[in-house]
Amino acid sequence: MAIPEKPTALVTGANRGLGYETCRQFGKRGYRVLLTSRGEREGQAAAAKLAAEDLDVEYRRLDVEDAASVAALADSLAAERRTLDVLVNNAAVALDGFDATVARRTTDINVLGALRVTDALLPILADGGTIVMVSSGVGELTGFSRELRARVLDKGLTRHGLVALVDAFVRDVAEGTWRDAGWPGSAYKVSKASLNALTRILAAELAPRRIKVNSVCPGWVRTDMGGAHAPRSLGQGAASIVWAAVLEPDGPTGGFFRDGKPIPW
Numbered sequence: 684m685a686i687p688e689k690p691t692a693l694v695t696g697a698n699r700g701l702g703y704e705t706c707r708q709f710g711k712r713g714y715r716v717l718l719t720s721r722g723e724r725e726g727q728a729a730a731a732k733l734a735a736e737d738l739d740v741e742y743r744r745l746d747v748e749d750a751a752s753v754a755a756l757a758d759s760l761a762a763e764r765r766t767l768d769v770l771v772n773n774a775a776v777a778l779d780g781f782d783a784t785v786a787r788r789t790t791d792i793n794v795l796g797a798l799r800v801t802d803a804l805l806p807i808l809a810d811g812g813t814i815v816m817v818s819s820g821v822g823e824l825t826g827f828s829r830e831l832r833a834r835v836l837d838k839g840l841t842r843h844g845l846v847a848l849v850d851a852f853v854r855d856v857a858e859g860t861w862r863d864a865g866w867p868g869s870a871y872k873v874s875k876a877s878l879n880a881l882t883r884i885l886a887a888e889l890a891p892r893r894i895k896v897n898s899v900c901p902g903w904v905r906t907d908m909g910g911a912h913a914p915r916s917l918g919q920g921a922a923s924i925v926w927a928a929v930l931e932p933d934g935p936t937g938g939f940f941r942d943g944k945p946i947p948w
């Protein structure tokens with residue numbers, strides 16, 4: 684009798700924090716895990732720690748900000764005839780300050796990075812697979828003008844429309860007109876709201892392949908980003924992420940969840 688293949692999950696930004704713990708939870712569930720990070724040394728060390736727990740974890744380099752790095756990973760996995768069952772777009776930054784550079788880098792990593800990685804890996808993602816966008820409750824649309832809120836929530840928003848909206852945010856910050864244009868004064872907030880919109884767009888695009896795409900908030904978790912005083916453990920936050928990766932075939936797509944429950948944005 685043939686032994687069924689293990690499912691494979693790839694996680695971005697997994698050398699530390701929630702990405703790392705998400706890899707551990709996939710490993711414990713019997714997945715083969717591709718742990719990726721932009722820093723090779725840190726990622727190798729993280730993968731070795733999980734392998735020492737007897738988990739099936741392999742390291743791959745991936746800087747989501749760098750198109751060449753994304754393409755190199757996609758090409759190498761395709762050449763090895765690898766397939767993915769789960770993609771978790773977890774990598775993100777919450778940079779200090781608020782200027783054009785912060786706005787550009789934050790959206791480039793947190794939103795366009797997720798789109799870049801998803802597009803590159805789609806050819807090897809199995810039909811019926813899942814994509815999880817690690818978002819945040821901070822991405823709710825309070826602080827946006829009524830008009831911008833309507834544009835972000837518009838069911839007719841296309842990926843080109845979303846990229847144009849993100850570009851407009853960066854331009855408005857650079858020109859000092861962001862407040863009049865209706866944006867909140869936080870690049871991280873704009874990035875996570877945009878990521879939620881991207882989730883909806885990709886869910887519709889990928890429905891014919893039965894690929895489910897959902898955004899997840901892990902809650903406020905004790906990591907380098909969340910700080911030492913956050914109320915939730917790594918385990919709780921990662922469980923919120925893994926829930927959206929292991930949905931049943933009739934599970935939801937295009938939604939925003941925390942701990943398996945829909946949340947508004």
Ligand code: NDP
Nearest residue numbers: 696700701746747748773774775819903904906907908909
């Ligand atoms: P950390 O800051 O601890 O980890 C962020 C990870 O993203 C690191 O591994 C970092 O790598 C990686 N990363 C950043 N930029 C890139 C890049 N260009 N390419 C690849 N990897 C990159 O954050 P958390 O673990 O707390 O956050 C994980 C996710 O959860 C994020 O999406 C965050 O927005 C979200 N989140 C977190 C909350 C919290 O309370 N902690 C609350 C709500 C959402 P490196 O080590 O190289 O910097």
